[in-house]
Amino acid sequence: SQELEQSPQSLIVQEGKNLTINCTSSKTLYGLYWYKQKYGEGLIFLMMLQKGGEEKSHEKITAKLDEKKQQSSLHITASQPSHAGIYLCGADYNQGGKLIFGQGTELSVKP
């Protein structure tokens, strides 16, 4: 969707390196969701952000939502092969209900 842009589209990193994926919205979000998908599988929920300036962490993954609630970043510290997959951001523009997704970022981690 043009409402939500993810970058980069793909990323190859060496194991142990840090990386960041960005998700930029053309309008204010009520909520921003991050999911991970492995080939042939469904989406695994990672984190949800609602408040401007909010930051959440789970294991080595940290996600932030900027103050204006139009951009989010997902940061992985000391990447591992298990982090490989497609990362998708999904935007809630209606205060509940359907999500609009970005095109996804395909992450490969080289051992």
Added chain:
Amino acid sequence: GAGVSQSPSNKVTEKGKDVELRCDPISGHTALYWYRQSLGQGLEFLIYFQGNSAPDKSGLPSDRFSAERTGGSVSTLTIQRTQQEDSAVYLCASSLAYTRSTDTQYFGPGTRLTVL
């Protein structure tokens, strides 16, 4: 069950045939969503249910697509007279309720539909 389940996991059909895809949401989740994921279009919303009602059908691509939900639980997505462009992975998600933005959508594994 513990999560959202979908069946079949794979479906191969011939152009022009009808197909039915099933979604079994997480127990107690009142909201249910259908999305479609294809190479060219990414992940697109199709329809959502709150209980057995479908307030938003805006994502259904044509009148060949329909969905129903019975008993506030299982949902079926039906595609009539399938076309090759219908080939995609159809994902179902459920959440506790529709009206609260904090309710996370949990996804099933998807049904991969191939139309020959």
